[in-house]
Amino acid sequence: MFSRIFGKPKEQTNALATLDKLNETLEMLEKKEKVLLKKAAAEVERAKEFTRAKNKRAAIQCLKRKRLYEQQIEQLGNFQLRIHDQMIMLKGAKTTTETVDALRTGAAAMKAMQKATNIDDVDKTMDEINEQTENMKQIQEALSAPIGIAADFDEDELEAELEELEGAELEEQLLQPATTAPVAPVHVPAGKQPARATPQKTTATTAEEDELAALQAEMAM
Template identity: 80%
Template sequence: MFNRLFAKPRQETDALTTLDKLNETLEMLEKKEKVLVKKAAAEVEKAKVAAQGGKKKVAIQCLKKKKLYEQQIEQLGNFQLRIHDQMIMLEGAKATTETVDALRTGAAAMKAVQKAMNVDDVDKTMDEINEQTENMKQIQEALSTPIGAVADFDEDELEAELEELESAELEEQLLQPATSAPAAPVQVPAGRQPARPAAQKRTEEEEEEEDELAALQKEMAL
């Protein structure tokens, strides 16, 4: 059990430790390579000086040392390539491991969900929802049913009465006289305008006021 719990962190720690070690080794090889390059360049300069001084054997010895340094430089270059290769492979393996672990975690989570919610539980839940919906529908129908005096009214009689009212209203509209067309305007010839404007028609309110005034005067005379 403890191996399962600590396996993944230990693997990640080992991978990080290995990468750090490879980086340190790579830096060390690069430093050595720079030193050897400087030494090889120095031997070349020595060989030039010896050749100019007529010291042929000394110049050849310097060139031999330069060759040895170059061989070491080439060897260090191969070491660096191998370390780079190891680092790339290790990083790829680390990414692969993380991907597999993520997929494994997802599969375990999906399995747990399926185990917690099987088909029988889903069917049972849907049956409960349908039952609650049916109960709510029955409650709404019971609340909307008329009670008391309203329940005694006959819907057919009310509809028949409404039809009679609509028929009577339609008949009344048909019997109303059509509105008279407006009178055509009278054209007055030019130069013969009436001397005075025609008297305006009295309104109904004025006629009622005059009738009331006449009735009041008659009562006062009596």
């Protein structure tokens, strides 16, 4: 698997070498084709010269050689077409091989991951976590439990004592004298002081004043 990731497989190396060889051959055929085209054009020019010189036989020989060159040019063209076709197919096969190789690598990685984390391992891990959680809970309960003299205290007696304290507190609050809360002063804006109400004399006060006035009159006589 690591050879697929970090190195080129032998098949891919051979494919690259084959593509390079085909490309070199294609360039060689193109060069030969150019040379033959020049030769064919030269034979045409020579045939024209022989025609102007009334040398028909020589002109025909030039045209025959031109035909031979053209046949070779056509053959080279077919070779180039086949090489192009093979290069296209080889590139497609290379792409397919790389794709399949990548998929195979991914599948192997997934398989390895699944093997490392199968359902049995997951269940075992969850059981260990639950066991550790339960153990920790028991340890905390053990640490929080009272020990020594505190363990001998009766919870019912402590609750009864607490109720007596609450009852005594309530009784003490009821026996305290009620205190009159001070009346908060009322703020009146300046210039709006309310008129003082005239105090009204009670009936008892009026009777005392009448008796005092009668005594003063008797003393004056």
